[in-house]
Amino acid sequence: MSLTPFAPSRPLSIGVELELQLLGCNDYNLVSSAPDMLRRIAKFPHPGEVKPEMTRSMIEINTSVQHEYSALVRELRALRDVVSDAGRFLNVAVSGGGTHPFQHWSEQKIYDAPRFNYLSELYGYLAKQFTIFGQHVHVGCTGPDEALHLMHMLSRYIPHFIALSASSPFVQGHDTGFASARLNSVFSFPLSGRAPFLLRWSDFEQFFGKMTGTGVVESMKDFYWDIRPKPEFGTIEIRVCDTPLTIEVAAAIACYIQAMARYIMVELCIAPEEDDYLVYTFNRFQACRFGLDGIFIDPRTHERRSIRDDIAGMLGRIAGHAAELGSTEAMERIREMLVAGNGAHWLRQAYAREHNLGDVMQLQADLWMGS
């Protein structure tokens, strides 16, 4: 099977996908209510899309193609409200966050759909351990070569996105010490990691052809890369973010990525290099483990600074681009997060106060549902 041709899309358009947790209102454990929720949600008009995910205790909300922060937030709020209302009607709480703090993977049930059943068969318990919740951000690109260029340039800043969105410190009832423990589950998949260093779409098509030839993959969906091109949409898809605790943070991170993409395309006229990836896994690990306090090594200058400082520097450089895109408010939110901390910090504080992960989960759901 050959690769879908790269569809044209409006440059710097964005789309957000959020995987959400469905919780029972008694113990705030995951509950397999996706079919009930989707049946209920289908009765009400709403923008974007609400879809099933791998296990029955998660659903995904997708926005339509958006261009600026205010409209993106408005659409995400509308989606949140329709999902929250369905949840209240069915006694199901809905929350953000990258992992459920105390669910047991073996109790998850695979959503009954051909692709999910296939994946479950192939990956075994990994599929159920994949009960993790991420935010995916699509960024529109003028053409395929531009998409590959943007993808490799953005790879340098993956730690920013991880540290800002990180909201999965607790797994299976324990504090992992990680800010984003969710990504550790992603790394166990054989085709995770980064895309090969190819800058021309024809080379990429050749690579894809060779991979399908080996029988290892069938489609782009089989690559669990941190950033991957999505030719059908004409976008690249950034997949490293945890689902943040609120839709406002989710929208702000999407707009941060958008402004950075504009900075890369319009102002920063340098080409990516394969050696940029020498520090890639180190930087990414630092972001997962320590969040905003992690160390960031600049791949070109080899300078060391905290991820927080690197983000602060970036905010200064992209302020003009953000203003052009109408997302100055989003940048303010990012700046606030540098001081107030990310979702993982909020969750650890809540746990220190409540001493009970069930209560933390309830607060997390209250925060997301806006009740």
Added chain:
Amino acid sequence: MTWSSYLPLWPLSPSPALWLALSLVVAVLVGEALVRYARMPRIVGYTGTGLLLGPGGLNLIPQLPDAGWRLVVDLALGILLFELGSRVNLRWLKANPWIAATSLLEASATFVAVFCLLSWFGVPSIAAVVVATIMIATSPAIAVRTVTEARAQGQVTDRLLLMAALNCIYAVVFHKLAVALMYGEAGMGLIHSILPPLYLISGSALLAWLFGITFERIHHHVGRHEETFSFILFGMIAFATIMAATLKLSPILVLLAAGLITRYQRRRTRTFPPHFGSAGAVLVVLMFIANGLAADLGGLRSGLGLVLALIGVRLVTKGLAVLMLGHYSGIGLRQATALGIALAPMSSVALLLTLDTNALFPAFASGMGLILMSCIVILEFAGPILVQKALRFAGETPEDKV
């Protein structure tokens, strides 16, 4: 010194508690065997052992004083009712009024259908009213116990627990009213027909409310130590149960309302070990054994047809009512069917209400009381199995687990 001063006399004369202890061991083993080989709920084994070893069966266990059993049953039921109440989210009724509608329709339809059936069989209408109110009840004990054991979660599970709690309230309150009517028929003044239900409701609500406040206070201080707190809670449940009985209130209503009120008032949910720890769990097992011991199938000889008709009508009415409103309340056909079936069990609450009626009206005890007892025994055995099958049918139990 003689032989007899240090050797036991033959034949041995052990205390009746020995048989009780033995029956506990046997019942638990039978329960485990049922789970392992027949994938059936454990409580079927507990009740079955009681029935088999008790007066209704091999008569191996000598009759223990009723009061002793009654205390065990009251305490265990109190634990289960409080557990049920604290798992039910009353706010849900506001967010989804269709569930309240389903509950009201299902309960009133059951009452009407049972009443009509009995009238058609020529049962005096006052006795028919009493039976019809008792048959509204869906066993909270079986619902909680089976849900816990099956580790079920989902729409059918949540609705089953909520509707079992509501049915329990309807049954207790309207039963009191019906009994008052019976008194009226027996020539009591009007005042004695109206006051009992009023006293029951307000008194129980007050006691439950006090329980709720105390719960909050104590929880505030020792709530973090889950185990310690469950000991205290256990004592509080025992206290409230006995207090309710002393004040001639309904322990059933008090404990259920206490659970509901604490859940409603708490901003945060609190999860406890099942039955608040192993002491509670032992009492629950003993309660199901006691239910088996008390089982009386005498009504089958005189009124097999009526017993089966009552069970059938109750099952069909509850099922149809849930099916009718299922779509509006947000569940599919399969789930509505499962919920309708899961509402079938009858057990301790119905049993206690029947025993209370029997004690007040000997004529009832030898007539409709026997018929009702037979219904309860049958639904006590079939109930847990039906609930378990229904929850599996609805896909709400873990997949790869016995």
